[in-house]
Amino acid sequence: MQLLITILLDGLTYASYLFIVSVGLTIVFGVLKILNVAHGAFYAWGAYASAYAITYASDMEYADWIGFVCIFLAAAAVGLVLGMIIERVILRHMYAQDEVLIALATFGIFLILEDVILLVFGVNPYFAYQPMALLGRIPVGGISRDVYSFTLMALACIVAFSCWWGLTRTKWGKLISVVIYDREISQAMGINVSMVYLIVFVIGAGLGALGGAYVAPTLSVAPGFGIDVIVLSFAVVVIGGMGSIPGALIGALMVGILRAVAVHKMPELELFVVFAVMAGVLIIRPEGLFAPAKARTI
Amino acid sequence: MTASPALKVTDLCKSFSGITAANNINVEAADGDIIGIIGANGAGKTVFVNMITGYLKPTSGKIEFHGQDITGIEPRDATHVGVCRxxxxxxxxxxxxxxxxxxxxxxxxxxxxxxxxxxxxxxxxxxxxxxxxxxxxxxxxxxxxxxxxxxxxxxxxxxxxxxxxNPKVLLLDEPTSGVSVEEKFAIMDIVIAALKEKGVTVLFVEHDMEIVERYVDRVLAFYQGEVICDAPPAEALQDPKVIEYVIGHDHAPNPTPPADAASAAANGTESNA
Amino acid sequence: MLQILRSDKTVRWTLFGFFVLAIAGNFMPTWVQNNLMFGMARGLAVLGLMVLWRTGLISFGHALYFGIGAYAVALADKHFGVSDIFVRLILAMGAAGFVGLCLGFILRKYRSIFFAMLSLAFSMVLYGVLVKVEALGSTDGFSVSATSILGWTPESKYTLFCAIIVACATSACMVQYYLKTGLGALTTAIRDNELRVEYLGYSVAKAIHFKYIISAALAGASGAMMAMALGQVDPDSMVNWTVSGELVFITVMAGPGSVIAPFIGGVVFEFLRTYAFELAPHAWQLIVGGTLLAIIFFLPMGLWSLLERIWVRKGSSS
Incomplete structure (x- = not known):
């Protein structure tokens, strides 16, 4: 029973963080049709920025809750600055290219951003434990657990709700759906497609950074932080269906829980299981579990 | 070989999630026949061509080539037996x-x-x-x-x-669409001359009635997935149903009645004709 | 077959170039020799990727075959003491080719981003296994003992250097022959219009499957060569997704123009990395990534197109 609860909670925590990161990736793919490898770098940047800010705040002996402010500020700053620069300077000129070639270009951006992190933040790891320590631990079913991980789940719920609400209940959301459906017609109708792209990319980048920023207090933030995340969020997005937000949610839950089960039951299979499911879904339903139906092209 | 027709289509039907794109089509073509397929956009002409050449699988019905059942084969196998497009x-x-x-x-x-x-x-x-x-x-x-x-x-x-x-049966889907008026007859002269020499059975989809009149032995008129007329051109182009549904009363060379949106979408390639 | 090869200019230049390189290698300092060796070995995998790329397919998972080749050498060495270069190569190419044959049945139906993602998933499955399973060396991997040739174990690495060059030259010529045949010409045809290829009577799936097996076997040979040259295999530098990324990077950097391009690309990449690392140990990825972007933006047909341009200009001016 205790093991079951542990697996469930571990799985949900893991799924929450995967969801926050992957939803950014899937939104960008859905709208801009870009498979953004650099998303892993946004995640790492978010983590570094937040860890740096939290450590700084703590050194200045500000109140511990300031750490939470740091997390969100860091994510927003990374999303805005990096997102804007990369979309405007590089990706803007690539939309006509082949999807896979754009993905490769984002791999180049990923490599660059990975090293700029080291140049800016140095090579030593950061430990920004303060926000997690502040919230303490509570017993759940006889097991002591970090409260912080529950706030992570809450954050994932908020992100999921905001995305759903933003896309279905606001004018902006409708604009985005129109652009997804047909870029050229939207342009002809007078929609500022280039602005929509920019905003969506910044939001996507910000969500990637938020994932990293919120996870930073639970881990040691060290070089190579974004390398594993990017393939894991690929797996999540592919399982759910590239471009689908509910898909990202289901994908994240599947990957999170499966991985938690593997970690506790068969540690050797931890990574294997994630990518086996990814391959399996691609084989059985290439468009993913939740992909919208496509019109025939021939 | 001589007994069975080059192409025999029996009760051919195709529906896309409830929408009928082809309904009980029956066609026979002998060696060397040249047949024109006419009909408004979305009438099911391209669906017909697509089914015979294996791009679409029929919902029901049978397609035979010289007595050999070729219903629902792959495009490359259609090519191998001698049905090209x-x-x-x-x-x-x-x-x-x-x-x-x-x-x-x-x-x-x-x-x-x-x-x-x-x-x-x-x-x-x-x-x-x-x-x-x-x-x-x-x-x-x-x-x-x-x-x-x-x-x-x-x-x-x-x-x-x-x-x-070296096909025995050749289906041409709008060989003159998108081609300038001056080029149209030149193209058809070249193509028909080259094919007649080899005794190929030709079925071609065409919107231009002048071309139909000049080159074909027989006309198949399509309307809403059905063949409403199968006759020599002189007769077919006078047929009241053909005039009503295909050519239009004002005898416009390129009739464009309101396209059935659903079947046009199902047709895919038809939509930009 | 021989007739085509004998009359082919590319083949003649390839053989000549590799011959000169083999001789020159003897007089080079060890680090240059090593870099050339790694670059050439990697070039083999890139050659395979180029064949795929010509049909419009980019695989983000060829580290799978690279890794299979490398681990085939390492495992055969560890368990059976296999050190002969021919046996090692045959094992590696056989294993990689066989896995390529099996997975090809699935992958041949996929295109563009889905092809890239599914190949990535397959390669990460292998990575997931290798990293976690003790018997397969876990994160540390294995060391590989020195390579022998028909019972003779050479002392310097120069012999291996020559062996790699021979393998590269052979592969380049064979691929050149392949590209000259109808099957090779079909490569571009498939990229241009699959529907037409099917209606002409050829199975696109079969053609792509065949190319996929070729590229898998070449990547296997590449991994085996790399394992022998390094004397070491481990999952992170052989099977992780970044390895696939590097291979695709070199493919795009080299360009699809010629069978020699992958080897030039491989060598340039190796030197670029070494120099970038010397110049800025914490910023070498930055230099590599910047190069990649610059190539995609300003040299879409790769370094080979640059060489061709220089060649043409020289030809016209003299």
Whole structure:
């Protein structure tokens, strides 16, 4: 029973963080049709920025809750600055290219951003434990657990709700759906497609950074932080269906829980299981579990 | 072989999630027949061509080629038995020259693909490609890259590539669409002359009634997925139903009645005709 | 077959170039020799990727075959003491080719981003296994003992250097022959218009499957060569997704123009990395990534197109 609860909670925590990161990736793919490898770098940047800010705040002996402010500020700053620069300077000129070639270009951006992190933040790891320590631990079913991980789940719920609400209940959301459906017609109708792209990319980048920023207090933030995340969020997005937000949610839950089960039951299979499911879904339903139906092209 | 018709279509039906695109189509064509297929956009002409050449699988019904059941086979197997097609939007290899296009086609057609293991630039293949280009009057463009060709030349190349495999039955989907008025008759003269010589059964989809009148032995008129008329052109073009649903009362050469949106979508390629 | 090869200019230049390189290798300092060796070995995998790329397919998972090749050498060495270069190569190419044959049945139906993602998933499955399973060396991997040739174990690495060059030259010529046949010409045809290829009577799936097996076997040979040259295999430098990324990077950097391009690309990449690392140990990825972007933006047909341009200009001016 205790093991079951542990697996469930571990799985949900893991799924929450995967969801926050992957939803950014899937939104960008859905709208801009870009498979953004650099998303892993946004995640790492978010983590570094937040860890740096939290450590700084703590050194200045500000109140511990300031750490939470740091997390969100860091994510927003990374999303805005990096997102804007990369979309405007590089990706803007690539939309006509082949999807896979754009993905490769984002791999180049990923490599660059990975090293700029080291140049800016140095090579030593950061430990920004303060926000997690502040919230303490509570017993759940006889097991002591970090409260912080529950706030992570809450954050994932908020992100999921905001995305759903933003896309279905606001004018902006409708604009985005129109652009997804047909870029050229939207342009002809007078929609500022280039602005929509920019905003969506910044939001996507910000969500990637938020994932990293919120996870930073639970881990040691060290070089190579974004390398594993990017393939894991690929797996999540592919399982759910590239471009689908509910898909990202289901994908994240599947990957999170499966991985938690593997970690506790068969540690050797931890990574294997994630990518086996990814391959399996691609084989059985290439468009993913939740992909919208496509019109025939021939 | 002589007893069974070149192409026999029995009770052919196709529906896309409830929408009927072809309904009980029955057609027979003998060797050397030249048949025109007419009908408004979304009437089911391209669906018919797509089913016969294996691009779409019929919901029910039967397609026979010289008595051999070819219902629902793959496009490449249709080619192998001798049923080939051209396309409404020319399907050629855009980054290659006209000659290279034909060389590839010839290499695939020859010796059941064994020619693929050696260079397609062998002297006899090149000579054959040149003969094809002469026959279809595109030899002036032999070394032009396909993407730079005019619509008319590209259409001819598209048809030539369909003929490379020596088909017994050839379906041409709007061989003159997107082609300038001056080029239309020239193209059809070239194509029909080349094909008649070989005794190929030709079915072609056409919107231009002048072309239909001039070249075909028989007309199939489509309306809402059904064949509403199957008769020689003189008779068919006078048929009240054909005038009502296909040609239009004002005898416009290119009738465009309100297209049935659903079946046009199902048709895919029809929509931009 | 021989006739095509004998009359082919590329083949003559390839053989000549590799011959000169083999002789020159003897007089080079060890680090240059090593870099050339790694670059050439990697070039083999890139050659395979180039064949795929010509049909419009980019695989983000060829580290799978690279890794299979490398681990085939390492495992055969560890368990059976296999050190002969021919046996090692045959094992590696056989294993990689066989896995390529099996997975090809699935992958041949996929295109563009889905092809890239599914190949990535397959390669990460292998990575997931290798990293976690003790018997397969876990994160540390294995060391590989020195390579022998028909019972003779050479002392310097120069012999291996020559062996790699011979393998590269052979592969380049064979691929050149392949590209000259109808099957090779079909490569571009498939990229241009699959529908037409099907209607001409050829199975696109079969053609792609065949190319996929070729590229898998070449990547296997590449991994095996790399394992022998390094004397070491481990999952992170052999099977992780970044390895696939590097291979695709070199493919795009080299360009699809010629069978020699992958080897030039491989060598340039190796030197670029070494110099970048010397110049700025914490910023070498930055230099590599910047190069990648610059190539995609300004040299879409790769380094080979640059060489061709220089060649043509020289030819016209003299």
């Amino acid at each position: 051209s396309f409404q939007v020319s399907q050629v290899f855009m980054t290659m020259t006209v000659r290279e296009n034909l060389l590839i086609a010839l290499a695939i057609a020859k010796d059941e693909g064994k020619a693929m293991l050696s260079s397609p630039r062998s002297p006899d293949l090149v000579a054959e490609a040149d003969r094809m280009m002469q026959a279809y009057k595109i030899h002036d463009h032999a070394d032009a890259v396909a993407s730079t060709l005019s619509q008319g030349v590209r259409k001819l190349l598209d048809i030539a590539m369909a003929v490379v495999a």
